[in-house]
Amino acid sequence: MLHFPDRKKMGRKKNIRRLSVITVLIFIIFANTNGTNLMVYAEEQTETQAADQTEVLEVESPSCILVEASTGQVLFEKNCDEAMAPASVTKVMTLLLAFEAIGAGQMTLDDIVTVSEHAASMGGSQCFFEAGEEQTVEDMIKCIIIASGNDAAVAMAEKVAGSEEAFVKKMNERAAELGMTNASFKNACGLDADGHKMSARDISIMSRELITKYPAIFDYSGIWMDSIIHKTRRGESQFDLVNTNKFLNMYTGATGLKTGFTNTAKYCMSATAERDGIQLIAVIMGADTKDIRNKDACRLLDYGYSMCQKYTDLNILQEKEISIDNGTESCVTIKTDSQFTGILLAGEHAEDVKKKLEMRDPLTAPVDSGEELGKMSYYIGERCIGSVPIYAAEKVDSMSMKYAFVKVLKLQFTY
Known part of the structure; x- marks a missing residue:
């Protein structure tokens, strides 16, 4: 007797096998890849400027x-953590807070600063403002950075915070945020006061914050001569501003920043310079004479430029695809919007620079176009010389169960 296979049972078994395959495929699609904290891709090193x-x-x-x-x-330091009187280099913090207030929309360059009795009473270097006199924020910035006016600094402090006392509180709070561990501000202008001290490292920190976040400061710090118009009850008169920072005419590439002197502080300076795209900050404190201060600043900057070379990568990332989990696409195209410039020190060579593409791990959908997904970092040995952000070049939606099921069915019946 011939027996024919039961077609219904065969169909059920075939469907079970097919569903099993579909289930496995869906599981594979949704499975996350285990790995280290960073997905790292080594890249070729690129061009530099050497010497x-x-x-x-x-x-x-x-x-x-x-x-x-x-x-x-x-790059170099000598006794850089000893707290000392900073004299008018104090005004770097006054200017930083003023620029931050402008950046936050709390005031504009055209706003009016009214000089109080307290501000007008300041001694030392000054612009000889009278109580009740009005100047723009921009002109007050010039008076602070060019002429080192103590009266201008205190008037600006009152404009930003309402009173010098409230401003000094802001100065100390900002110093703490920046990690200026030896800084203690007692006034906004730098006149000698008990406990008004900071270290050379502290000054370098606030100077770096000012010039990197607000490079517009160089529009003022490099001015050799300018003038303002005094507007008083007696009428108007021109007042000439001459830069107290003679270092500007002594060093090629000098851009600023602030000098200072009191009998207690002696001669101090935060000197900034730029050559071939390399920007250095040299802080001098407690020099016995102006000549010693300036010569030491020259030595430091010359040393720095002999120690540094610029490394530039114009081809950070060819647009490429990186795997992404749980997305409607299996890969996402990544991009970067900028070139990279870093600094190599003496003994470091361009051929030793290693690039590492460090992406979020796990990298899972959804991601939006333009969303930051990681960074390209540059290393000399263990030292990171900088990085640039990496972004998604496209949007990738997350995969729903319905989408996954339909996709697997299409795959199943395609073959």
Whole structure:
């Protein structure tokens, strides 16, 4: 007797096998890939500008520090954590808070600053404002950075915070936020006061914050001569501003920033310079003479430029695809919007620079176009010389169960 297979049973078994395959495929699609905290892709190193020279450095001033501005790398220091009187270099923080207030929309360059009796009473270097006199915020910035006016600094402090006392509180709060561990502000202008101290490192920190976040400061710090118009009850008169920072005419590439002197502080300076795209900050404190201060600043900056070379990568990332989990697409195209510039130190070479693409892990959908997904970092050995962000070039939606089921069915019946 011939027996024919039961077609219904065969159909049920075939469907069971098919559903099993579909289930496995869906599981595979939704499975996350285990791995390390970072997905790392090694890249080729690219072009640089080379040259270096090392020299022995002698600094006569009791305290100093030399910093590369873009990275904050300390290139040289001498007794840089001793708290000392900073004199008018204090005004770097006054200017930083003023620029932050402008950046936050709390005031504009055209707003009016009214000079109070208290501000007008300041001694030392001043612009000889009278109580009740009005100047624009921009002109007050010029008076602070060019002429080092103590009256201008206090008037600006009152404009920003309502009173010098409230402003000093802001100064100390901002110093703490920036990690200026030895800084203690007692006034907004730098006149000698008990406990008004900070270290060379502290000054380099606030100087770096000012020039990197608000490079417009250089529109004012590099001005050699300017003038304002005094507007008083007696009428109007021109007042000439001459930059107290003679270092501007002494060093090629000098851009600022602020000098200071009191009998207690002696000669101090936060000197900034830029050559070939490399920006350095040299802080001098407690120099016995102006000549010593300026010569030490020159030595520091010369040393820094002999130590540094610029590394530029114009081809950070060819647009490429990276795997993404749980997305309607299996990959997402990534991009970067900028070139990379970093600083190599003496003994470091372009061929030793390693690029690492460090992406979120796990990288899962959804992601929006333009969303930051990771960064390209640049290393010399263990030292990171900088990084640039990496973005999604397209939107990738997350995969729903319905989408996954339909996709698997299409795959199943395609083959």
